Amino acid sequence: MLIKKAADIRESEVTPKELLVRRREFIAAAGVTAAAVATNGFGAFSEDENLLAQNPKAQKFPELKKGGPFNTDEKLNSYKDITTYNNFYEFGLDKADPARYAHSLRPRPWSVVVEGQCGKPGTYNIEDILKWAPIEERIYRLRCVEAWSMVVPWAGYPMSEFLKRFEPTSRAKFVEFKTLVDPRQMPGQTEPALRWPYTEGLRMDEAMHPLTLLGLGLYGEVMPNQNGAPLRLVVPWKYGFKSIKSIVRVRFVEDEPLNTWKQQQAQEYGFYANVNPQVDHPRWSQGSERRLGEFFRRKTLMFNGYADQVASLYAGMDLRKFY
Amino acid sequence: MTSTQWRRRVFKPAVWIACLTPLGYLIYSLYLDLGANPVETITNTTGIWTLRLVVFTLAITPLRWLTGVNQLIQYRRPIGLFAFFYGLLHFFTYFFLDHQFDFAGMWEDVRLRPYITAGFTAFVLMIPLALTSTAGWIRRLGGKNWNRLHMLIYITACAAVLHYYWKVSIKMPPTNPTIYGAIVAVLLAFRVWRYFARRAASEV
Numbered sequence: 001m002l003i004k005k006a007a008d009i010r011e012s013e014v015t016p017k018e019l020l021v022r023r024r025e026f027i028a029a030a031g032v033t034a035a036a037v038a039t040n041g042f043g044a045f046s047e048d049e050n051l052l053a054q055n056p057k058a059q060k061f062p063e064l065k066k067g068g069p070f071n072t073d074e075k076l077n078s079y080k081d082i083t084t085y086n087n088f089y090e091f092g093l094d095k096a097d098p099a100r101y102a103h104s105l106r107p108r109p110w111s112v113v114v115e116g117q118c119g120k121p122g123t124y125n126i127e128d129i130l131k132w133a134p135i136e137e138r139i140y141r142l143r144c145v146e147a148w149s150m151v152v153p154w155a156g157y158p159m160s161e162f163l164k165r166f167e168p169t170s171r172a173k174f175v176e177f178k179t180l181v182d183p184r185q186m187p188g189q190t191e192p193a194l195r196w197p198y199t200e201g202l203r204m205d206e207a208m209h210p211l212t213l214l215g216l217g218l219y220g221e222v223m224p225n226q227n228g229a230p231l232r233l234v235v236p237w238k239y240g241f242k243s244i245k246s247i248v249r250v251r252f253v254e255d256e257p258l259n260t261w262k263q264q265q266a267q268e269y270g271f272y273a274n275v276n277p278q279v280d281h282p283r284w285s286q287g288s289e290r291r292l293g294e295f296f297r298r299k300t301l302m303f304n305g306y307a308d309q310v311a312s313l314y315a316g317m318d319l320r321k322f323y
Numbered sequence: 324m325t326s327t328q329w330r331r332r333v334f335k336p337a338v339w340i341a342c343l344t345p346l347g348y349l350i351y352s353l354y355l356d357l358g359a360n361p362v363e364t365i366t367n368t369t370g371i372w373t374l375r376l377v378v379f380t381l382a383i384t385p386l387r388w389l390t391g392v393n394q395l396i397q398y399r400r401p402i403g404l405f406a407f408f409y410g411l412l413h414f415f416t417y418f419f420l421d422h423q424f425d426f427a428g429m430w431e432d433v434r435l436r437p438y439i440t441a442g443f444t445a446f447v448l449m450i451p452l453a454l455t456s457t458a459g460w461i462r463r464l465g466g467k468n469w470n471r472l473h474m475l476i477y478i479t480a481c482a483a484v485l486h487y488y489w490k491v492s493i494k495m496p497p498t499n500p501t502i503y504g505a506i507v508a509v510l511l512a513f514r515v516w517r518y519f520a521r522r523a524a525s526e527v
Contacts, residue, residue: 066502083358087392095359148360217433283438292359 037316059222061155070309077150081292083224088245089143089193090179091226093294097188098226105185105246107223107230116176116252119167126230130216132165133157137220138213138234143275143304145239147284150292154234155217160208163250168204172252176201177233180248194260200233200244201257202269203313211236211309215243228283237306239273256293272323274314275304279323330397338398340404345372348413361419369413371499372441373485376406376505381480385513391458400456402478407453411445447484448475477514480507 040222088098091105110126135155143149145254163175179198183189206212213228213234216223223229227244235242241261261269268282277287277300288297303310324332344362345407349368358364380403387395426444432439454460461469484507 006522083361150359150364280435285432285436289362290362295362296423298420 005060010312011283031150044299050153054295057094060220061135061217063134064155064220065134068136070138070140072141072151072305074139074141074151076139076153077292079219082152082218083148083226085150087240088188088226088228090188090198090246091197092188093193101187102225102229103228105225105300107225108250109110109265110230112231112248112250114166114250115211117172118252119256120165120170124165126146128233129193129214132159134292135216136168140213140234140236141304142236142240142243143261143289143300145203145269145273145281145286147289147297147300148292149289149300149304153219153297154213154215155220156215157261158210158211159212159214159233163207166250166252168252171254172204174203174253174256175207176249176253176257177244177247177249178245178249178251179244194264197249198244198256199263200242201253202233202235202242202257206235206310208309209313222260223256236309237275237303238293239275241269242273272319272322274310274312274319274323276302277302278302279320294300328395330394332409334398338401342376342402342454346370346409347363362416363433366413366416369409369416373406373409373413374487374503376409378485378503378510380406380476381507381510385510388513388517400419404456407449410449414446415451438486441489443511445479445486448479448482452476452479477511482509 004253007156008130034146040244040252084099085095086098087095091101093099106124111123111127113123115121127242135157136157138154140308141149142152143158174187177200179196180186181197202212208290213236215228215234216230218224223232228243228247232245233243233247242259254272259269259271261273262271280286286300290297301307345368349365353361368425380399383395383399383402387393416430418424421431433443434440452475455464455472457470464472484500484504487503491498491500
């Protein structure tokens with residue numbers, strides 16, 4: 001395994017490469033604008049093609065393992081729905097903002113700092129992380145705390161494969177994740193909408209559960225910026241806000257981390273945030289949800305339909321108290 | 324043109340067009356692209372325009388005092404009715420698409436969730452105002468009673484702001500609900516000030 005230590009001066013601070021990358025992005029963006037004008041003018045391309053064209057660096061995962069046991073066979077939401085309807089406050093509060101502004105995020109070079117109760121702390125590069133386990137497709141339901149849901153064909157590998165690398169010690173009871181803070185890349189961070197960096201956490205048994213995914217892409221391609229490039233958490237039985245995006249820091253800790261939304265409004269958002277139709281959000285019912293693409297609401301399932309896999313993790317716990 | 328002609332041919336149609344533009348734009352944008360969550364788009368658009376038009380009706384009287392242009396009062400009724408129209412669309416989007424016209428389910432929502440309670444109150448209080456908006460009803464009730472009844476719009480405005488404020492999660496200033504709250508507060512404060520100023524004047 002290759003562990004790269006951060007240099008004293010970050011590459012991005014000294015190298016004209018950054019300018020080069022920006023220039024390329026600018027040229028690409030100009031091309032997209034021209035293409036968009038052309039498309040609107042003549043309607044030559046379908047919208048999905050147009051959206052794919054906006055991400056010229058999008059790479060397909062060459063060998064994607066398909067058809068695992070956890071996949072749902074429900075109808076997938078479109079690439080367009082999944083990439084234009086996002087809660088990612090680092091790019092603005094509107095659900096269309098991330099698709100509009102996330103082009104400023106630079107998912108390469110990217111590294112993740114690992115620290116805390118583990119045998120192998122250090123700084124790890126995304127190129128290496130991508131190689132640690134075979135990348136597979138996981139078709140999961142995603143249920144937002146705001147009572148909408150979608151079905152996403154994620155690409156990634158089990159979070160346990162990722163975390164095991166760092167050899168967490170027996171004192172590691174929880175794992176904490178943090179999102180990048182850089183207002184130049186994440187313009188929403190110029191406003192104190194939330195306390196940055198966005199922070200989330202899982203109990204170790206939750207993090208090591210086979211359903212929990214290190215998300216590296218969707219629809220067979222590397223993760224679009226607005227969905228949390230280059231790596232994110234995907235926990236399908238919890239409300240979407242638990243599935244933290246664009247992770248730069250992983251810390252193994254003894255005490256329960258204080259996640260951002262709990263810090264923001266503890267009466268409304270807890271640490272566990274398991275999808276639970278019996279425990280309402282104080283301001284709205286969690287009993288039903290609107291699946292994007294459907295007009296009427298459908299019933300919300302316990303643990304978002306993953307009760308068979310995860311209910312045992314919470315045996316004996318009062319889920320009204322630990323919401 | 325005489326001023327009546329101006330009013331009939333220019334100002335009234337302009338008010339109608341202005342008030343119908345948000346709906347037209349909503350239909351047009353959904354026709355172009357339904358988006359990921361069209362129900363949310365419809366709900367948010369009709370909701371915010373209800374509040375905006377309520378604010379416009381509330382602004383007319385203070386504007387009259389400030390400018391002395393008394394004809395402004397003629398546009399209060401159409402704007403108020405359009406506010407009710409958008410409120411009706413907003414309510415039925417919720418009642419139909421969230422509750423499939425199930426009254427018991429909706430009532431539970433109204434009882435349990437403060438932001439729904441506030442929104443429902445705001446909407447229900449507009450119903451008598453819309454019904455009594457005709458000249459016939461003004462005559463039947465008498466100007467004084469009619470005016471008193473139509474003070475309900477003050478409660479509607481406050482409830483609508485609360486409804487909006489409680490719905491959104493991010494309360495950092497300056498969010499929209501805070502701005503609308505401030506505008507409504509100023510418009511109502513104007514009336515309070517005017518009331519006391521007049522009373523003081525009559526005592527002299």
